[in-house]
Amino acid sequence: MTYEELKNQKDFDVNLHYSVSEVAILAQSLDTFGGDDPVVTISKVEPFNYHPRDYRDTTLDLEDWQEAVKLAQELAMTPLNERGKAINHDWIKRAQRALHGILGRE
Template identity: 80%
Template sequence: MTYEELKNQKDFNVNLNYSFNEVAILAPSLDVFGSVEPIVTISKTEPFNYHPRDYRDTVLDLEDWREAVKLAQELALTPLNERGKVINHDWVKRAQKSLRGILGRG
């Protein structure tokens, strides 16, 4: 499974957060602020390394959490070099904004 395939699941709406070392599957939190909580993290640097987390503070039910864990396991079992590349869009946007500021266009 690639990162793009994980992101584009048909039967399961997956929200992802990419960091330098891991990918986190996120779910909306039960708090009133509209935040999200990681329910599973998958290492981007170590094969077979993923960590399910407690889902009870999110709006997910048990079956959705199990599906997220199953998807994370499938990604973790995929060799690192076959998962595809990930662009951290937030980093790109900040860099573009900084560049526009340096060039006097922002």
């Protein structure tokens, strides 16, 4: 499985967060601030390395969590060089915030 295939699942709508060393499958949090919490993380630098996390503080139900874990396992079992490149749009947001800070437009 590639990162793009994980992102474009037809039967399971996943929210992803890419960092330098991992990909996280996210679910909406039940806390008062909203936001997203990781339910599974998959290493981008170590093969076969993924970590399911507690889903009970999110809006995800058990079946969806099991599907997320299954997808994470499939991605983790794919060799690193066959997963493709992950597009990280976070740098654009950080650059925009920095520019707004420089221009004094918080």
